[in-house]
Amino acid sequence: MSAKNKIAEAREEFLSGLGVPEQVPFVPDEFQKRAISAVADGKDTLVVAPTGSGKTYIAIQAISAYLQMQQKAVYTTPLKALSNTKYNDLRERFEPNYKVGLLTGDRKIDTDASVVIATTEIYRNELYRSHERFSLVVLDEVHFLADPQRGPVWEESIILTPKEASLLMLSASISNAEEIADWLESVRGKPCELIIEKERPVELRFGFLHPRLGVLPLEDEKGKLFKAVNDFYGKEGTSSFHGKGNKGKRGAPRRGRGRRRGGSGRKK
Numbered sequence: 001m002s003a004k005n006k007i008a009e010a011r012e013e014f015l016s017g018l019g020v021p022e023q024v025p026f027v028p029d030e031f032q033k034r035a036i037s038a039v040a041d042g043k044d045t046l047v048v049a050p051t052g053s054g055k056t057y058i059a060i061q062a063i064s065a066y067l068q069m070q071q072k073a074v075y076t077t078p079l080k081a082l083s084n085t086k087y088n089d090l091r092e093r094f095e096p097n098y099k100v101g102l103l104t105g106d107r108k109i110d111t112d113a114s115v116v117i118a119t120t121e122i123y124r125n126e127l128y129r130s131h132e133r134f135s136l137v138v139l140d141e142v143h144f145l146a147d148p149q150r151g152p153v154w155e156e157s158i159i160l161t162p163k164e165a166s167l168l169m170l171s172a173s174i175s176n177a178e179e180i181a182d183w184l185e186s187v188r189g190k191p192c193e194l195i196i197e198k199e200r201p202v203e204l205r206f207g208f209l210h211p212r213l214g215v216l217p218l219e220d221e222k223g224k225l226f227k228a229v230n231d232f233y234g235k236e237g238t239s240s241f242h243g244k245g246n247k248g249k250r251g252a253p254r255r256g257r258g259r260r261r262g263g264s265g266r267k268k
């Protein structure tokens with residue numbers, strides 16, 4: 001096979017399965033059910049589950065449960081852009097039955113609504129300014145706790161949120177979840193339900209964007225650096241990312257361990 005064909009074939013294999021998955025009935029996963037019922041019981045809950053595993057669903061169901069009890073909820077994210085997206089998603093989900101508001105540094109819309117989407121910084125500032133009025137507080141991307149610059153915002157939000165409110169904390173990347181849960185219990189003075197899901201529903205594949213050849217897999221089928229990538233780096237070598245890079249630390253992509261999204265075994 002010519003080198004050109006080899007590249008085309010490898011690229012096709014690398015990109016296979018991307019696209020809109022086939023429609024299947026929605027079935028909540030066990031970890032989602034456990035998290036929703038812990039939050040609905042008024043517990044602080046820390047959910048650590050991989051990217052794309054459906055943590056938003058937990059937040060939406062939990063918010064829904066609080067709204068049905070006539071209680072208010074706030075959903076915080078670390079970014080204005082993410083807050084805007086969640087604002088649109090939650091409006092679609094809850095309006096017109098319940099009003100949805102937005103509170104970021106740039107935009108303030110219906111801040112007395114039943115559900116408010118806020119950036120975590122602004123939520124923290126509100127806690128200093130006024131008495132907390134939310135019974136459910138969702139802290140998305142809570143691993144920002146470990147951020148050297150912004151971490152204190154999450155710490156203060158957790159510490160200042162009244163104990164009577166329930167915290168639902170979501171993250172895909174906390175490695176010391178038990179330690180964090182212990183800390184949460186000590187500062188909040190109430191139990192924290194820890195829910196860890198390890199299964200990755202969306203497969204990770206490592207690729208390389210070659211300036212001339214386009215998208216390539218980073219490695220060949222033997223696990224060696226893909227030849228065109230190796231050639232690109234030439235003598236300079238690739239030790240900065242290969243060998244001690246992503247794969248060893250984060251684990252190889254898990255193929256064929258699908259549980260949902262189509263029946264092909266390869267996740268989309």
Ligand SMILES: Nc1ncnc2c1ncn2[C@@H]1O[C@H](COP(=O)(O)OP(=O)(O)OP(=O)(O)O)[C@@H](O)[C@H]1O
Nearest residue numbers: 027028029050051052053054055056057171172260
């Ligand atoms: N039980 C389920 N079965 C199938 N699809 C699901 C399930 N739960 C959620 N999803 C879908 O999975 C996709 C990703 O979900 P979501 O955005 O909530 O991921 P996430 O866990 O928040 O990821 P991230 O860590 O990247 O923020 C969404 O399209 C959602 O509809």
Ligand SMILES: [Mg+2]
Nearest residue numbers: 055056140170
């Ligand atoms: Mg998410």
